[in-house]
């Protein structure tokens with residue numbers, strides 16, 4: 436239980452801070468996410484888990500954030516249990532292998548000239564499924580949760596948690612930068628990759644907050 440708490444909390448909160456940083460720096464994307472939530476759910480009730488499959492753009496925002504700011508940028512170190520070949524390189528047994536997901540996620544050969552830009556639309560289109568499907572499917576080019584047998588077992592939970600939290604934050608509040616210039620994207624140090632300086636922003640409640648406040652005062 437302790438492992439799950441340790442592995443699950445920092446990774447998710449760091450990602451959420453990067454998502455919000457990207458949104459306050461990209462009003463166009465924030466507006467599109469707000470419009471999606473308003474058209475699918477509206478302002479009369481709070482987002483629920485069952486709404487998530489109907490909010491593709493929200494997921495593209497999360498995928499694009501995990502691409503640019505994977506919260507475990509070097510994944511976890513692995514040890515080869517026997518001699519093997521990886522990407523054409525011979526690895527003797529007992530070699531430590533570190534995968535630089537951050538660099539893969541920003542490689543212009545994979546992502547094009549705008550690899551460093553925040554563009555959730557690059558995840559549009561159905562994810563390819565099955566062996567041998569297009570290796571251009573962007574969902575198959577990111578590995579924020581690792582891959583294979585030791586991949587993150589909390590990935591499905593994390594994706595639902597991020598979707599629901601971000602959905603509620605966008606549905607319930609207007610978000611704006613508190614400075615004229617863009618919020619700094621500088622990364623800090625750590626096993627998980629935090630922002631160097633914590634995000635500050637201006638938020639204003641949207642109509643649903645008044646409704647939720649009235650409902651909660653009526654039940655107390």
Ligand code: HEM
Nearest residue numbers: 439442443446447507510511579580581585586587589593
């Ligand atoms: C945005 C959220 C998260 C990210 C980006 C993330 C990422 C990762 C990565 C990259 C690994 C290492 C994979 C590898 O060795 O190649 C990992 C391992 C792990 N994660 Fe997550 N994780 C997240 C959330 C969670 C949550 C919510 C839980 C549990 C509730 C969790 C539990 C674990 C555990 C137990 C491991 C170790 C698995 C093993 O060694 O076999 N993670 N995670």
